[in-house]
Amino acid sequence: MDVNKLKEQIIDALNLEDMQPDDIDNEAPLFGEGLGLDSIDALELIVLMEKFYGIKLQNPAEGKEIFKSINCMAAYIDAHRTK
């Protein structure tokens, strides 16, 4: 999948103003130290996956593994996308 596009979607959905796709390291953790995202951001990422890739995540706890890094998220989307 287009990782750059995914980054753009994340920047837009999470209002990461002043950030460019290149500023986000594909391997760095999205939560905690990385981008400093929080639990509401995690819920927004779930919405993002449903909206653009048709992936419905019922249990938000699953997000923990999926949103480890951009690469993790991209791999999950590749494997589960319905659109």
Add this chain to the structure above:
Amino acid sequence: MITLLSDNIISPLGVTTAQNLSAVRQGRSALTEHRHEGMPDAFVASLFEVPMRFEEGLIRTIEASLEEAQQKGVTIHPASQEVVFILSSTKGNVMDFERIGISAQRVADHFGNPNRPIVVSNACISGLSAQILAMRLLNAGHYRVAVVAGMDIQSKFIVSGFQSFKALSPDPCRPFDGDRCGLNLGEAAASIILMKQTNPAPADWKLKSGAIRNDAVHISNPSKTGEGSYRAMRQICREEDVPGCISAHGTATLYNDEMEAAAIDRSGFSELPTFSLKGYFGHTMGAAGILESIIALHAMEEGWIPATKGFEESGTRHQIHVTHGEEKPRNTDVLKLMSGFGGCNAALWYTKSSVVDNISLENEPGNLSSAFQVSLNPSNMPQGLTSFYRQHKAVWGDYPKFFKMDPLCKLGFLASELLLQEEAEQSGVTRFEPREDRAIVIFTRSGSMADDKAYMETISDPDNYFPSPAIFVYTLSNIVTGELALRNAYYGETSCFILEEPDEATMQQIIASSFQDDGIQSVLAGWLEYEDEQHFEADLRLYRKE
């Protein structure tokens, strides 16, 4: 002393307090599966069979309370200047995009009340905030009687918002249980009438004390250590007295119940019978603090502590005594807890004993004067909120959270930053030092209406239905107080009131009354209103105790 004169609950379980009380005793619940038009998923909630309009519910419950007072031999003239209307709601008529203040005015007009109605919009703790405000205003002698009523409608707006937070349980909720997996929403209208009396009868319920504290940790996640709830309890439970029971918030979300158990344990109340009423009524939001207080008081009056419907086996890290079945109280005192989005927490104490009020009027300043003031409006900030933020970054440094905020929060952030920076420079106060002695009190007309519209766009098209949790959270007007508490590490009270006009006299009464909480030494307060980039106004001031 402030006494409870009469009360009423209208819920799917009954239209009188007695009917609702007996439903609880019999273990009945109206929680069942529902569907809203235009929403893909079903949900479990306690809803009125025939939809009840916001104002209709408020008027009916207030009429019932007035009538009960009459039956007790006390005639309340709602058209009197001695009576104040305090209404509690988180979202009012949000589906109509109507300001809550307009609805409130219609309710007050229905009863011919001459005073401006005050709407408390403090997320889920609104019902307790409203009682605390009533207690303070009556204490100060501004009014003799307070009519306190709360209601919320579980519209598509609210239900989809909680769904987007993955906070709803697909089954009837199970407060404090190991298998709990979320809350159920509920509809109800509830009211109480409070009165100031010099020599109350021993049988009268007295509102002994109440306090509000903030977690200062996150705008939606409760504190893991139960920080604000613990601090609110500590503020009002300072004597040897132990209540007979705790009526907990107990929403049955993983995090709320964990937080509450931690706070109750920390307060030394882990042995006290604690119950949640959410398994009977669901979470009735603006009505909850009032409804749950009423049930607790009447049950204690009859000598029983309600069972926690849905609770089987303890599922919180901190062990507390959650009621399985009905229990007998050791004394009739009730400690009521609520917590809500924006990090706010409230604790309220009702008693039958004729103890002296915990709250001292001496703390309330006779004349209120502000030490610092900041006003922002389109004429001194024509560039708009975001450009202003960028241009003056030197003042606040890098605060990426700013871009996530709704306009009301952005406005509050900018004005408070300028104000607190000025305080730091002129009085040598160190910024960001954690403190509990400062309250945040915000007044607004439209609240988060700009955000309401943005959220509605995410749910109005069934083919493009993606409710946004990040937008929904900001549709609660009090989130701005939570943002300021979080930014500045203020654990003190946070309150949000909706007024149709920035009526100086009413605002001053409320601000001054915040000092009745003797843990509060200063109040960051004022008017915040945002319609669009051409129409907004911030007028924040810092009040200190002389």
